[in-house]
Amino acid sequence: MAKPVKKGDITEIEIIDLNFRGQGVGKIDNYVIFVNNTLPGDKLKVKIIKAISKYGIGEVVEYLERSEKFEKPECPYFFDCGGCQIMHMKYNEQLKxxxxxxxxxxxxxxxxxxxxxxxxxxxxxxNPYRYRNKGAFPLSISNGKLLIGPYEKGSHNIVNIDDCLIQNQWTEDIINILRSFIIKNNISIYNERTHKGSIRHILMRNNQKDEIMLVIISKDNIKSKLNDFVEKITKKITNIKSVFLNINDEKTNRILGNKNILLYGDEYIKDNIFDLKFKVFPHTFFQxxxxxxxxxxxxxxxxxxxxxxxxxxxxxxxxxxxxxxxxxxxxxxxxxxxxxxxxxxxxxxxxxxxxxxxxxxxxxxxxxxxxxxxxxxxxxxxxxxxxxxxxxxxxxxxxxxxxxxxxxxxxxxxxxxxxxxxxxxxxxxxxxxxxxxxxxxxxxxxxxxxxxxxxx
Missing domain, CATH: 3.40.50.150 (Vaccinia Virus protein VP39)
Structure with a gap:
């Protein structure tokens, strides 16, 4: 079948379905076009950014008519961030x-x-917000600016955030204190392309008592450079019970390396499921x-x-x-x-x-x-x-x-x-x-x- 569109075309479509990746599905003469950040019932003007024999990919130029399932996302980063795919859908519709x-x-x-x-x-x-007891965000430098946050949809570019509405309520303070410390002390940030620099990720965990474990993941052992950060953040956020430096010097997408250095507090936080107690370490898998x-x-x-x-x-x-x-x-x-x-x-x-x-x-x-x-x-x-x-x-x-x-x-x-x-x-x-x-x-x-x- 000849493609009815080519890359660069701007066309109007109606979204008729949502696939398992959360992409809207539209058709032009039975030719399928996938569009992010859309819902069934949306009528759109889209720009075709990819067109191959089996399908095309469009990006929204203009919403002509919004779906009845649409709800304005609470998160200001949603349309760029890859962490959530369907926050623009009413929650009861998400469940369906x-x-x-x-x-x-x-x-x-x-x-x-x-x-x-x-x-x-x-x-x-x-309440489908603030539900995650674990979150990890990569760091990078772009055009001289420090970025902390999740990846954009379909890329390794970081969305620079101050807060994340599905993470715990201390996320904003933790990110901002870390950002200020890195800038003030000129701590180097890891570059995954050159394999140079130090800090790669920040990982946060919390239990049902809201006790927090914080893990700084670095390519190098920068323990001596983190003393002031640990002192400042544990005074500001008193329910931080554990701070680790994790060393990951491998060329890998895996977040945690094998070596943990305890900088402050306990080696684990305890959590409960019903009446049972569980020890949670940096590497522990826990729901x-x-x-x-x-x-x-x-x-x-x-x-x-x-x-x-x-x-x-x-x-x-x-x-x-x-x-x-x-x-x-x-x-x-x-x-x-x-x-x-x-x-x-x-x-x-x-x-x-x-x-x-x-x-x-x-x-x-x-x-x-x-x-x-x-x-x-x-x-x-x-x-x-x-x-x-x-x-x-x-x-x-x-x-x-x-x-x-x-x-x-x-x-x-x-x-x-x-x-x-x-x-x-x-x-x-x-x-x-x-x-x-x-x-x-x-x-x-x-x-x-x-x-x-x-x-x-």
């Missing part, structure tokens, strides 16, 4: 959109009897939304419906959050995780909470899980919480052999979730219920919990 994304993926994979499965409305937040984590885990445990005679596997267990919660009801729990630091934290959390019936195993799930099964450790219930790539084939094959009566699948990617559910249906499992949860308001991400049970 996330459920629709999930349903589309399930339908696309032709899951058995999916029309009769209860797919519940997305569990949202009363970033306290409010929604409680809802997510409550639903997962409801679906698991653990009895005191059950043996439970928690695969991809991280720092053992679900494992330790499950251990309060189960006879025995086995958590498997590939990240060494996470297993170390899981063991410490087990000790901290005086849990005796949870066992943690280090290694890849596809390697460890089959070995444990061959040793005779058979589960009644398996909880899956894999990364975005989903479960490996060997993991699913082991589930087929093990034949647990129930599987609870916690997913951060609807596409790989649908793929794996299709396989599990082929292994004799029915999908009982599907529950999407909004862990990341104003973004396109959706977390999903699925209850599966073995067919009679």
């Amino acid at each position: 959109y996330k459920r629709d994304i999930l349903i589309n993926e399930l339908n696309r994979n032709n899951l058995e009897n999916i029309d009769n499965v209860k797919i519940k409305n997305t569990i949202g937040m009363e 970033v939304n306290h409010t929604q984590t409680d809802k997510l885990y409550s639903k997962a445990l409801e679906y698991a419906d653990i009895e005191d005679t059950d043996i439970v596997y928690d695969l991809y267990c991280g720092v053992g959050t679900i494992s330790l919660l499950a251990a309060q009801k189960a006879k025995e729990v086995h958590g498997v995780e590939i990240v060494n630091e996470s297993i170390t934290s899981a063991e410490e959390n087990k000790k901290e909470n005086e849990v005796e019936n949870a066992n943690f195993h280090l290694g890849s799930v596809e390697n460890v899980f089959p070995k444990l099964y061959k040793k005779g450790i058979k589960a009644d219930i398996v909880i899956l919480d894999p990364p975005r790539k989903g479960c490996e084939e060997l993991v699913l094959n082991t589930l087929k052999e093990m034949n647990p009566r129930k599987i609870v699948y916690v997913s951060c990617n609807p596409s790989t979730l649908a793929r794996d559910l299709k396989i599990l249906q082929g292994y004799g499992y029915n999908i009982n219920e599907v529950q999407p949860v909004d862990m990341f308001p104003h973004t396109t991400h959706v977390e999903t919990i699925v209850a599966l049970y073995k067919k009679d």
Whole structure:
């Protein structure tokens, strides 16, 4: 099909859909054009910035008519920032959109009897702002100016911000104190192209008591240069309980390096999930939304419906959050995780909470899980919480052999979730219920919990 537009053209289109990336979808003679910062129902004048055989990309020149789903974003940086994709959409519409994304993926994979499965409305937040307990911002120099903030949409250019409305309420003070200190003391900023300079990122974490951990990530050991900064910021923000310098001297997009130097306070902050306590270090994986984590885990445990005679596997267990919660009801729990630091934290959390019936195993799930099964450790219930790539084939094959009566699948990617559910249906499992949860308001991400049970 000949392209109806070429790069540089200005044309009018109507947005008819929103894709899984949060881009508006419009068509000219069945030729698809994607446009950021738009919603279904928007009528636009756009400039074509890319046109290939299958699709084009446009940027907004003028909004001719705004969608009924539109809401002016609270954040002044939204239209440039890549952190949030759908803050311009009314929050109730965001929740519907996330459920629709999930349903589309399930339908696309032709899951058995999916029309009769209860797919519940997305569990949202009363206040979908200031919800993140962890945030990391890169730093750079552009035209002699210090920039601190998230990346622009689709680039490594930094949006220079004073505050971020999905981060904790101290973000503005922390960024401004750091900015002033760097400028006053002429601290060098890392250049990812030349691999020169020092400070690369700032990372903030906070617990439910609003105690803060601050981490300065640098290519070099600049400990001696940070004394005044640490003194000033801990006096200004008294709930900062921990300040680290993290050394990352590698040419990598990975934020944290392997070496942490404690500059102030404690080596960790403690956080709670229900009545369990967890130690959170700079490298610790921990759910970033306290409010929604409680809802997510409550639903997962409801679906698991653990009895005191059950043996439970928690695969991809991280720092053992679900494992330790499950251990309060189960006879025995086995958590498997590939990240060494996470297993170390899981063991410490087990000790901290005086849990005796949870066992943690280090290694890849596809390697460890089959070995444990061959040793005779058979589960009644398996909880899956894999990364975005989903479960490996060997993991699913082991589930087929093990034949647990129930599987609870916690997913951060609807596409790989649908793929794996299709396989599990082929292994004799029915999908009982599907529950999407909004862990990341104003973004396109959706977390999903699925209850599966073995067919009679």
